[in-house]
Amino acid sequence: MRDWAAARTKRLEISGIRKMFELAKPGTINLGIGELDFEPIDEAKQALSKAVNEGHNGYGPTKGMPELRDSIAESLHINRKDVTRENVMITAGATQGLLVSAMALFDHGDEILIPDPGFVLYSPHAIMCGAFPVKYSLKQEHAFVPQPDEILELINTRTKAIILNTPNNPTSGVIDKDTIRAIRDIAIDHDLVIISDEVYDKIVYDGKHYSFLNGDYDNVVYINSFSKSFAMTGWRVGYMASSEELIKDLSKIQYYNIACPPTPLQYACQKAMEAPDNKIDERVNILRKRRDVIVDRINKIDGFTCLKPNGAFYAFPSFDHDILGMDFAMKLLEAGMICAPGSAFGSGGEGHLRFSYANTIENIEKGMDILEQVAGTIPMK
Numbered sequence: 304m305r306d307w308a309a310a311r312t313k314r315l316e317i318s319g320i321r322k323m324f325e326l327a328k329p330g331t332i333n334l335g336i337g338e339l340d341f342e343p344i345d346e347a348k349q350a351l352s353k354a355v356n357e358g359h360n361g362y363g364p365t366k367g368m369p370e371l372r373d374s375i376a377e378s379l380h381i382n383r384k385d386v387t388r389e390n391v392m393i394t395a396g397a398t399q400g401l402l403v404s405a406m407a408l409f410d411h412g413d414e415i416l417i418p419d420p421g422f423v424l425y426s427p428h429a430i431m432c433g434a435f436p437v438k439y440s441l442k443q444e445h446a447f448v449p450q451p452d453e454i455l456e457l458i459n460t461r462t463k464a465i466i467l468n469t470p471n472n473p474t475s476g477v478i479d480k481d482t483i484r485a486i487r488d489i490a491i492d493h494d495l496v497i498i499s500d501e502v503y504d505k506i507v508y509d510g511k512h513y514s515f516l517n518g519d520y521d522n523v524v525y526i527n528s529f530s531k532s533f534a535m536t537g538w539r540v541g542y543m544a545s546s547e548e549l550i551k552d553l554s555k556i557q558y559y560n561i562a563c564p565p566t567p568l569q570y571a572c573q574k575a576m577e578a579p580d581n582k583i584d585e586r587v588n589i590l591r592k593r594r595d596v597i598v599d600r601i602n603k604i605d606g607f608t609c610l611k612p613n614g615a616f617y618a619f620p621s622f623d624h625d626i627l628g629m630d631f632a633m634k635l636l637e638a639g640m641i642c643a644p645g646s647a648f649g650s651g652g653e654g655h656l657r658f659s660y661a662n663t664i665e666n667i668e669k670g671m672d673i674l675e676q677v678a679g680t681i682p683m684k
């Protein structure tokens with residue numbers, strides 16, 4: 304039979320994490336999923352059913368509801384005072400924002416700098432647009448912060464964009480102010496677009512989140528989402544901010560991609576933003592306690608080294624055991640816990656495992672018992 308898949312489809316591989324999830328038995332402790340175990344706040348849930356019942360079920364503007372774009376623009380003033388609704392577009396999750404960015408900006412043959420290890424969408428999106436992902440490293444010895452010198456060395460005349468992600472998935476690394484400035488200066492010198500995925504910006508434990516949107520470089524495409532901060536992964540609402548000019552280009556692609564973001568959900572997200580208590584601080588405090596438990600447990604296991612995440616909700620320890628990450632994760636799965644092998648996020652993630660601590664302390668403790676027991680059966684290098 305004819306193979307109908309286009310060349311670009313054939314070049315894509317199913318995500319390693321999905322493969323793991325499909326193999327899990329019921330009752331398995333899930334420290335694999337990048338999703339908070341919280342609910343959207345009541346005000347947002349009520350606003351959603353109200354919007355549906357009141358008939359806000361039709362198409363809306365391609366760039367999203369003006370009122371929501373206004374609220375988002377205002378929330379971004381901590382980064383840039385001149386952001387208005389004309390700089391903002393609502394998307395179907397950060398996922399679609401990232402795809403729209405790739406489709407609107409990447410040409411065949413362009414080179415796109417992406418983090419390794421890095422979130423699973425960046426490389427496939429570049430490939431789907433005929434561009435080449437070129438990896439820069441995130442290393443534990445540098446607290447998983449990109450090194451401007453390395454980025455500089457990777458740039459050539461074909462380089463079009465740098466994708467950055469802070470706080471980072473899978474490493475939980477947070478990029479400091481000076482590194483942000485240095486990378487922004489490199490982008491300005493080489494006329495590159497910065498695509499900055501900041502979906503974990505509100506989940507920062509100590510200190511403050513620094514954004515690539517901060518400053519006067521207009522060629523920044525800022526990506527964010529309601530998924531993580533507002534515990535609304537299934538609602539599929541995200542947003543992006545950029546120069547008016549780039550937003551016009553991005554909205555052209557958005558129109559031919561999804562016509563408009565989902566209408567009733569935007570009403571609900573608006574309410575979530577306006578709510579007097581969005582519960583984010585309370586939830587970050589819960590996550591902080593879980594982080595402290597998991598990091599402490601992992602560091603007590605022979606051969607493991609785990610940095611304390613300052614953002615997001617992933618522990619990304621290295622291990623000295625003589626085994627590939629995928630095989631290690633499979634052994635853990637057989638013993639009753641799902642985690643993600645670091646290699647699912649790129650070859651730079653080999654030798655690491657990713658544990659999401661978006662789970663109860665009880666389950667985290669049970670998961671760590673399994674890790675301790677399984678790790679004890681694997682010889683060291």
Ligand SMILES: Cc1ncc(COP(=O)(O)O)c(C=O)c1O
Pocket residue numbers: 337395396397398399422468471472500502527528529530536540541
């Ligand atoms: C770094 C990063 N960016 C983007 C996304 C996708 O977010 P959304 O649910 O808004 O599509 C995720 C989800 O795990 C993520 O970890």
